[in-house]
Amino acid sequence: MTGEHCSTCQGRPNDVEIDCPNCGGTGYDPTDEKPFAQCHECYGDGTIVADVCPDCFGFEDEYEGEYDDEELESNVTSEKKFRDYKDEAEAWITLATGEYYPDILPDACRLYEPVLVEFGLLLKASHSSTNFFSSIMETRNQWMRTQLCRVFKKYVSPQTPVEMLKRKSDAAKICAQFGDSFRSIVEVQQKFDTRPMPDEALCAVLWEYKDRGKKGYDLTERLFDVLRSQHVGLVVTGPERAGKDVLLGNVLKDYPKPDRPVDFVIHDGKKVLAIGLARYDSDRGGAQEDDRTGQYRGLGDVYKRQGQYREVAQEIIGYADSHGMQHIKVIYVNDGPGLLLGSMWNDYSYIEDQWPGRVKVVTLRMVPDRITAEWLRS
Numbered sequence: 001m002t003g004e005h006c007s008t009c010q011g012r013p014n015d016v017e018i019d020c021p022n023c024g025g026t027g028y029d030p031t032d033e034k035p036f037a038q039c040h041e042c043y044g045d046g047t048i049v050a051d052v053c054p055d056c057f058g059f060e061d062e063y064e065g066e067y068d069d070e071e072l073e074s075n076v077t078s079e080k081k082f083r084d085y086k087d088e089a090e091a092w093i094t095l096a097t098g099e100y101y102p103d104i105l106p107d108a109c110r111l112y113e114p115v116l117v118e119f120g121l122l123l124k125a126s127h128s129s130t131n132f133f134s135s136i137m138e139t140r141n142q143w144m145r146t147q148l149c150r151v152f153k154k155y156v157s158p159q160t161p162v163e164m165l166k167r168k169s170d171a172a173k174i175c176a177q178f179g180d181s182f183r184s185i186v187e188v189q190q191k192f193d194t195r196p197m198p199d200e201a202l203c204a205v206l207w208e209y210k211d212r213g214k215k216g217y218d219l220t221e222r223l224f225d226v227l228r229s230q231h232v233g234l235v236v237t238g239p240e241r242a243g244k245d246v247l248l249g250n251v252l253k254d255y256p257k258p259d260r261p262v263d264f265v266i267h268d269g270k271k272v273l274a275i276g277l278a279r280y281d282s283d284r285g286g287a288q289e290d291d292r293t294g295q296y297r298g299l300g301d302v303y304k305r306q307g308q309y310r311e312v313a314q315e316i317i318g319y320a321d322s323h324g325m326q327h328i329k330v331i332y333v334n335d336g337p338g339l340l341l342g343s344m345w346n347d348y349s350y351i352e353d354q355w356p357g358r359v360k361v362v363t364l365r366m367v368p369d370r371i372t373a374e375w376l377r378s
Contacts, residue, residue: 020048080370082361083349094222094335094364101337105200108207113198115147115206120197122148123189129156129182130175137171147206154202155191156183204337220263220278223333226367227266234273234376238264248275248316255319260312263333266376273376275316276331277309281338309351313359327378330359331371339363 019025023039027046038044085092093101118139126132136152139145145168153160160178183191195202220239227236238246249258251265251272266274313330320328332348339345348361357378362370 017047020046081349082352082366083346085366086345086349089340089345092363092365093337093339101204101340102200104207105204108203109198109200112147112203112206115144115151116198116202118144119148119151120192123185123192126185129185129188130179132156132185132188133175133182134171137168150206150209151202154205155188157181201337201340205341208337223278223364223367224264226364227264227371230368230371231266231373231376233268234373235267235269236264237267238262238276251275252319252323254323257315260315262312266331268377272325272328274329274331274371276333277312278333279335281334281336281344309348310354313351313355317355317358328358329376330355332359332361333364333367334361335363 020027020039023046025046027039027044039046090102122135123132126135133152133156136145136148139148157178159181160174224236224238227234245261246263246265247258248255248260248262262275263278264276265272266276309332316328316330320326332351334348339348352359352361357375360370360375
């Protein structure tokens with residue numbers, strides 16, 4: 001490792017201004033149909049402030065380890081990346097109930113199409129977004145009102161906690177507190193009109209709320225079964241349901257944040273091969289449906305979620321490199337229909353692309369193909 005300062009942060013690795021990863025520094029959203037739509041991450045600035053330098057991971061010096069970018073790239077260019085699954089993403093999603101997406105779509109659409117129809121009728125009759133919300137809160141059927149609030153959150157106010165939206169008595173308070181940030185009624189109508197009826201992706205998200213509270217547990221429990229059956233000679237440790245988190249201070253000596261919680265660790269004897277986190281995305285930017293991983297709950301927007309994930313990868317890889325453990329990998333297991341919404345898939349792809357061969361993002365169905373013994377031991 002060289003003693004020269006990192007060329008990106010110049011030895012000041014915290015709060016580093018970098019090109020926005022979503023728009024590449026242009027300030028325009030590459031996923032929006034409008035050619036000059038403002039980027040939703042940097043808000044048109046073209047840059048964001050990263051918590052930790054993405055090149056030196058906060059260790060200030062540039063790395064000249066036992067591997068280089070060309071060597072790593074040659075090992076992974078032939079392998080399918082998380083990004084490469086996007087065109088057939090639906091086939092790789094697992095629902096926490098044990099049903100694979102899109103198997104549940106017929107039932108989900110039958111159950112929730114009336115909700116979307118009612119949402120559309122109330123939307124057309126509203127002259128403003130606050131008036132629209134007030135109309136929803138006047139819906140007498142409690143189940144219907146709850147579902148309408150969940151759809152309202154998606155279209156109009158993603159930053160408002162859905163539990164708060166469901167409180168009928170708090171309608172005026174919510175409008176006063178969050179009304180200024182509501183998407184305009186005209187834009188909501190335009191966005192709603194572009195979606196099919198029924199909207200399969202949104203129906204799948206609503207379907208997931210039916211068993212809220214079990215999803216993260218289901219995901220990690222099934223993940224452990226898959227990993228242990230595939231890697232008989234390795235040891236997989238971690239809480240399978242409601243157990244305590246694995247704290248990295250108990251796994252890695254002198255870890256800089258000993259209370260850092262993770263979901264699982266893969267060992268070969270006493271040698272740590274990989275550190276993993278599991279998240280179930282039932283909705284866009286929604287909470288991990290698992291009370292264990294409190295550090296990753298309630299990340300209400302894409303940038304914050306992506307920043308948290310990137311920070312953990314930087315931290316683990318930075319520690320591994322500085323302690324001669326370049327073999328340690330980071331695995332993010334993400335699943336659920338929320339991955340199909342907005343920029344979620346691209347966000348996770350970007351994290352994997354930052355560390356080729358060392359970080360992998362997978363859904364449960366990708367684990368057998370991508371988390372191989374050869375990769376873990378490489």
